[in-house]
Amino acid sequence: MRTNWKHNELIVIFILTVTIFLAVFVWGLGLFTDIEEEPYVSEETDRIVVGVSQLGSESGWRTANTESVQSVFTTENGYFLLFSNARQKQENQIKAIRSFISQRVDYIVFAPVVENGWRTVLQEAKEAGIPVIMMDRKVEAADQDLCVSWVGTDSRQEGVKAGRWLEGHLRREGVTEEEDVNIVVLTGTEGASSAIGRSMGFAEVARKHANWKILEEKCADFTSAKGKEVMAGFLRKYPDIDVVVSQNDDMTFGAIEAIREAGRTVGVYGEISIISFDAVHDALEMVADGTINVDIECNPNQGEYLSQVISMLEKGQEVEKDYYVEEDIFTIDNVTEEVLQERNY
Ligand code: AHR
Secondary structure: OHHHHHHHHHHHHHHHHHHHHHHHHHHHHHHHOOOOOOOOOOOOOOOEEEEEEEOOOOOHHHHHHHHHHHHHOOOOOOEEEEEEEOOOOHHHHHHHHHHHHHOOOOEEEEOOOOOOOOHHHHHHHHHOOOOEEEEEOOOOHHHHHHOOEEEEOOHHHHHHHHHHHHHHHHHHOOOOOOOOEEEEEEEOOOOOHHHHHHHHHHHHHHOOOOOEEEEEEEEOOOOHHHHHHHHHHHHHHOOOOOEEEEOOHHHHHHHHHHHHHOOOOEOOOOOEEEEEEEOOHHHHHHHHOOOOOEEEEOOOOOHHHHHHHHHHHHOOOOOOOEEEOOOOEEOOOOOOHHHHHHOOO
16 A cells, blocks of 8 residues: 555656646746847857847838848857847847857847846846847937947937928928927837937927927838828828828838828828838839838948947957938939939838
């Protein structure tokens, strides 16, 4: 009898052990499914190891930004690149950064999907002695000291440029300050510094014009599908929209589709003026044919700048806190055949 009981007890212990082992295994899998697998970094590599956490692949602009980084951090240029795509999730970026820290990379480059919530992980990188460089977007001001540098575009200034263009456009069209101008704004990812900056900059100019009525600002996540959905909603709600400010080209493509499906016309020769941001090739073609009135460039070619910052750090030189890439404004007057041919994204 006693022997039987001992036998049963052993079976229960065995089942419990297997269950616990499986639970820990499955939990571990869940933890890592959302980030791309990173190659093992050899301790002996004499190349500069850079961990890049890209926020996602939501737009044509983002694809160009990723290509710019990947074309610079190559073996031929003396780098070993660990690249991770966070698919728009901050938690994936945090996991990727932690993984870079545990692999003891030489530098971490990341495009923060939103501004807030980075302090702990950036502190961990600092304690590990790994310099962090932000690209494209920024973390909130209070945490920027945890990063050695930033390379990107001036999003507030981009918003100001959009506002100034509208001032000039209305003047040229003979619209007086007594006539209402009805504006809707499609904003990018909530909490993203580029969306915040563009809204802020445009609002700075809009505040000076009592007749500019911002009917509504709504997030369309920097994607074409959302741009179409949000714009369709605006059109149902507001019958007399004069201007659409769309904070990136992908949302603009969707918005234009929605406007056309609603039987309205856009652009230089149409009823609704379109202000867009990014200036990717397909959008510039639409500027050239008058579909989009103005495109405020946001330059994704940031890889070269990042590599220069790293080579300065390697030489022990001081680097600037901010590096702004060059940006232009495009209208039907300056999108030439040459501009279109040179645009590589
Ligand atoms: O942060 C830059 C913005 O992010 C670009 O304007 C947009 O296309 C991208 O998704």
